[in-house]
Amino acid sequence: MSAEDLRRRRTNVRANVRTVPGPCARWNDEDADFIREVLDLVGDKWSVLIIGTLADGPIRYSDLADAIPGISQRMLTLTLKHLRRTGLITRTSYPEVPPRVEYTLTELGTSLLSTVLALAAWSADHHGEIRRHQAAYDSANARQADER
Amino acid sequence: MSAEDLRRRRTNVRANVRTVPGPCARWNDEDADFIREVLDLVGDKWSVLIIGTLADGPIRYSDLADAIPGISQRMLTLTLKHLRRTGLITRTSYPEVPPRVEYTLTELGTSLLSTVLALAAWSADHHGEIRRHQAAYDSANARQADER
DNA sequence: CAGTATCCTCTGAGATACTG
């Protein structure tokens, strides 16, 4: 299945159902799965940060830890395993003393990175707007709480 | 800050640091925050599904529940609140009997949707490749477990 | 250096029951 198909397909499914009884369209299970798949991949706290760091070229475990403030060894190791299993990164260990291990972004990983960066860019672009909405929403809620 | 800046900025920061002591670049805190912000927004289990459903036009609470199989009332309500607070959707209640409430995607929400759909499309495109990597990784691990 | 192994906490999310 191709990229452009996704949007088209869901729209079609929706349209089909809508013409039958009324408004009650449902997600195609497969489409929902694709969303779950990416979220499972990049929806966690560290994956994107790691992938972004690897974008600058191969890097060692400890340098990775330094580059990503706040990550615990446990989470670093776990996330690296996860990314490796998915084929987004590769691990190369050099039999030296002291041991050296480098992590590298695969082509698959690079292709994902650019898509994810678009998301971060969206956030950067609309950050102000979002903050304004949140503030408005919160103050409206505070007023409601007062009235009670 | 603009969309194109994001990539450029991080690269610069990285380059600056790299020229000083060695490889030990760190994420700019602000950039990492942008990533956290989107993830907090769409990284959960239901947000994207809801946004995607709203893309077809305003829809009522109960129709939303039907359109998204598996979601609980609690999660639907909670996620709707979250999206509303961020300004991605709006809520309009019509004072009728029985009550009618419609949720509508804002422009902000629409702009996010298209970006997120790109991610889903990526998943659709690389799904096969990912599955192959996972299978390979798992069987390699199973062999290791046997050898022990 | 590059990880494991444990323990612990806290939150995301489901199930169920109730209400304006």
Next chain:
DNA sequence: CAGTATCTCAGAGGATACTG
């Protein structure tokens, strides 16, 4: 219809200590 109120639990993630 469109929610709210509780209870519950699994697992994501942190802290700390240990190891090939």
